[in-house]
Amino acid sequence: MGRGSTMRGESSAKDGKTPLLPLLLGLMNLSVVSWAWTAPDCTIADASLLPRLSYYIPFCSLAPGLHFFASCSNVKDLAQTLTAIPEKIEVLCLQGTIPVLPIDAFAKFSSLQLLRLQLGPIKITSGVFQGLDQLQHLSFEHHVPCCLNLFLSPDALEPLRSLHSLSFEGYCLNSSQNIQLPISLSHLTLRHSCLTELQELQGIFQNLVPGSSHTASSIPWSISVEVLDLSGNLQLSQVGIGALHGLQLQSLRLDGTPVSAVGLPASGLLHLDSLSLVDKGIEKMPENVTNYFTLRALNLGKNKIQNIEDGDFSSCHSLEVLSLHANGLKFLSPKFLSALPQLQRFNLSMNKLGSTLVLPQGLISSNLRVLDLSYNELYTLPYGAFSSLPQLQELWLSGNYIANLSSENFQGLRCLTTLDLSWNQIKVLKPDCFSSLLALTSLNLLGTYLERVSGNQLQGPQELNHLQLGSFMMLDIYPPWPPALLSLEVWTETLLQFSVPSGEPFLFLENLTIQTTYVKLLQKNITLHFPSLRYLTLRGCDPYIFTSHLSERFFPQLPALEHLHFWSDHNGPSDLSLSGMPSLRVLELGDLDYFSKSSSSVKLEVLLKELPQLQVLALSNLNVGNLSVLSLQDLSPLRLLLLNSEWTLGLDSSLQELIPQMPQYVYFSDITFTCQCESSWVGPWAARAPNTYVYGLEKSICMANASDYSQTPLLSFLSSHCPHDAEFQSFLASFILVLLLTTLALLVCPKWPWLHHVRTVLHAWWLKLGGRGPRSQFHYDVFISYCVENQDWVLKELVPALEKPPPSGGGLRLCLPERDFGVGQDRMDAMIASMENSRTTLCVLSCEALGSPWCNLELRLATYHLIARPGTARLLLLFLDPIDRWQLHSYNRLLRWLQKEDYFDLSQGKVEWNAFCEQLRRRLRKAGQERED
Known part of the structure; x- marks a missing residue:
């Protein structure tokens, strides 16, 4: 389904007459x-409307600053897919199988800045990327371990005048030679390819290295690639003579490759600033690796370096960034940092330095700004442990076993702005433990065992903006609050209690996140005030804090609130209220069994009536039940409506009144609808004009009742069973x-x-x-449903009696699944199509058939046909065994629709066979006539 457009016939005059x-x-x-449109297998959205959009619907990753995207899967016809994509998108991701990209394939997307292609083995010729003047990022990706062939013509990339990064992942470029790279290119990536030596790059890319081209070119292109990423090339073990000679590289990544860093060509890497050698099995610092390069950043993470001796980095005087994370490092020489006078960022996370860590003493001139000691099995911090690091601005100590803190632990850190102590065993904070951290702006204490946090324990930092507190137990918070606090996150297992003084305790707070079960105020007749709050996130909280009588204490007025994210694990109260939020733009509600208690449309209307500026509404697992015109009629500014994880959702026909005012984006994620013809308008609406983009209906299913698990496609049910009023x-x-x-x-x-x-x-x-088609639309007279156990009887007795020509048989055209379904055809699709193309369905029922999943499904589908057109005999039942009514409780509505002559009982063996066959043939003919009439 693509965009609908009004067909315009061209009129012409002939002999003065206009053809009619x-x-x-x-x-x-x-x-x-x-008034709506959808693109099959495509996600189209503006991520700026809802930052957490990727939680609900899948799409490819975006580059910073880019929001308007289209992400399509199962692409086989590129032209058809791109027809439904808006021309102003910034990001386009395509996954599927396209052997050859056509010329000007993306010409209409003049605003495109990122293009990601996962299209299997592909051939790209000249002119494919014509018109993409704004494209900055282009990547070809294949995530299966083996490499695929990709052919790129020499001038295929020539139109990409603004291209900044080019990436090939999982592709072999052996068949491509002399590719001209855009002059604007600065990042080149070849990951998981079939490179064996570095010298091959000069043959693949004509102008990668100055003077390497062996062909005449009318355009003397000269590029300056700054970043070259060759990670994951498992066959790259050689360098080659003259490899990368003259290349002005600043960053080189060889993560996970067998090539030795010692053999890198010094002449080609004179300007190298950053070298990454992650996951290469290195046991000792590569000797003299920095003698050739003036390195400023070196990443040796995920190797096997367990000890650092005094002379290991003696030649690394220029290093500013060093990472040794996840090496199993057990010993670090106290004089180690003295050999690195320029070092500013040092990552030692995920090692085993807890029992041996001794930081250097007396190195007052150290330039270290960031030190990461997370997950190092640290139990204690020695007094003055960081006093030799006066310039340190960030200290990361997460995931250790630290239990006690004092002011002596942080002496000398007068420039520290960020301190992470999360996921430690801290139980008590001494009143002055942070008193020496005068410049601290961010403090993380999540995942601790604190029971009480008082403002007195946070004295010292005058500019503390961001505070994170968390405990595996209940947590009490007492004033005074940091005066400059802008962001507060609190996490507890069961209970969070606030002690609130009079006045405005959170005067400047803009971002509040609470994750707990219950929130309480210790004092009575006291109110929490958040006059500047813009973002409020509540997870797991009992929704009573939004009831009409308690919201006056917790959140009475939130005049500046723009984003409310509220996920609860509790049943919602009957008087939930979201009043006092006139500026709210984004509302996310989840796991709140609120609407099932009474009429959902009225409840949703009441809940949203005081949110005049709402632009985004995301509802997840709320048991909304049925949406009607009352639910959304006052939400004219709404741009995005998202319904996620709803069970038996109904879309009332009254919603058609709002079609011209529907939001720009409507998403259905993991929704099970009710099989009802009141929603018959949804299919045509979601298929046509471009006012609203609709996502998620193609794969949605519907249920006829609570015990229906037949996985019936919603759109198939609506199109085949319901008239479109x-x-x-x-x-x-x-x-x-x-x-x-x-x-x-x-x-x-x-x-x-x-x-x-x-x-x-x-x-x-x-x-x-009239809802009819020509008589030839029915390929079969009868679709016969039976189980494997009854197959012999059906084929030997029943089929000949009905299929043989008169007078010995009925001369009927029968459809048998084992005989008439196509080879390799999906049984579900074949079943639905065959039943639709048959005048009636005959279900042979026995005890074995009732236990067969396929027979159950066929009987349910036939029931849907019967309900959709109750005036016709679309379903006949033939009982081979005595079956009690309780065994058919899932099909109780059959009693309402079936007539007496619609079922036959052979279970007692008393029916005369010829009389039965004649009666059955007569009833089948009547059923066929009723359907065609």
Whole structure:
């Protein structure tokens, strides 16, 4: 399904007469204009509306600053897929199988800045990327371990004048030679390819290395690649003579490759600033690796370096960034940092330095700014442990076993702005433990065992903006609060208690996150005030804090609140209220069994009526039940509506009144709908005009009742079982107009040669209006449903009696799954199509059949046909075994719809066979006539 558009016939004059047929066709097509559109297997969204959008719907990763994207999977016809994509998108990700990209494939996307292609083995010729003047990021990706072939013509990338990064992952470029890289390129990536030596790059990319081209070129391109990433090339073990000679690289990544760092060509890497050698099995610092390069950053993470001796980094005087994370490091020489006078960032996380760590003494001139000691099995911090690091600004100590803190632990850290002590065993904070950290702005104490946090324990830092507190137990928080606090996150297992003084305790707080079960105020008749709060996140909280009588204490007025994220694990109260939030733009509600208690449409209307600025509404697992026009009628600014993890959701037909005002984006994620014809308008609405983008209906299923697990596709059910009332009325209005014009034409000029075509079109249209098709639409008279245990009886007894020509048989066309379904065809699709193309369905029921999943599914599908058109005998039952009514409790509605002659009982063996066959044939003929009539 793509965008709908009004078909416009071109009128022409001939002998002074205007042909009427184009006019008639145009008028007929006016009736199919709708107000929404969807793209199969594509996600289209503006991520700036909802930062957590990726939690609900899948899409590819974005570059910083880019929000408007389209992410498509199962792409086989590129032109058809791109037809449904907006032209102004910034990011396009395609996954599927396209052997050859056509010329000007992306020409209409002039605003595209990131293009990610996962299209299997692919051939890219000249002109494919024509028109992408703004493209900055281009990547070809294949995530299966083996490499795929990719052919890139030499001038294929020439139109990409703004290209900043080019990436090949999981592709071999052996068949591509002399590719001209755009002059603007600065980042080149070849990950998990089939490179064996560095010298191959010079043959693949014509102008990667100055002077390496062996072909004449009219354009003397000279590029300056700054970053070269060759990670994951498992066959890259050699360098090659003259490899990368003259290349002005600043950063080189060889993570996970067998190539030795010692053999790197010094002449080609004179300007190298950053070298990454992650996961290469290195046991000792590569000797003299920095003698050739003036390195500023070196990453040796995930190797096997367990000890650092005094002379290991004696030649690394220029290093500013060093990472030794996840090495199993057990010993660090106290004089180690003295050999690195320029070092600013040092990552020692995920090692085993807890029992041996001794930081250097007396190194007052150290330039170290960031030190990461997370997950190092530290139990204690010696007094003055960091006094030799006066310039330190960030200290990360997360994931250790630290239990006690004092002011002596942080002496000398007068410049420290960020301190992370999360996930330690801290139980008590001494009143002055942070008193020496005067410059501290961010403090993380999540995942501790604190029971009480007082403002007195946070004395010292005058500019503390961001505070994170967490405990595995209950937590009490007491004032005074840091005066400059802008962000507060609190996490506890069960209970969070606030002690609130009079006045405005959170005067400047803009971001508040609470994750707990219960929130309480210790004092009575005290109110929490958040006059500047813009973002409020509540996870797991009992929703009573939003009841009408308690919201006056917790959140009475939130005049500046823009984003509310509220996920609860509790049943919602009957008087939930979101008043006092006039500026709210984004509302996320989840895991709140609130709407199931009474009429959901009224409840949702009441809940949202005081949110005049709401632009994004995301509801997840709320038991909304049924959406009607009352639910959304006052939300004119709404741009995004998202429904996630809802069970038996109904879309009332009254919502059609809001079609012109529907949000720009409507997403259905993991939704199970109810199988009801009141939602028949949804299919046509989601398929056509571009006012609203609809996602998630193609793969959605519906349930006829609470015990229905048949996985019926929603759109298939609606299209085959439900009349489209609104569309029918539109068709009827157009039909009357066309009929009048046609009658007039027949009376005035009965010999026009095109009248025969008009009659044909009108006849087909008339059949469609009545919900009928030509008699030839039924390929079979009977679809027979039976289980494997009854197959012999069906094939030897029943089928000959019905299929043989008269007089010995009934001469009926039968559809048998084992015989008539196509080889390799999906059984579910074949079953639905065959039942739709049969005049009636005969279910052979036995005790074995009731235990067969396929027989159960076929009986349910036949039941849907019966309910959708109750005036016809679409379903006949044939009982081979005595079956009690309680065994058919899942099909209790059959009793309402079946007539007496719609079922036959052979369980007692008393029925005369010929009389039974004649009665069955007569009933089948009647069923076929009723359906066609």
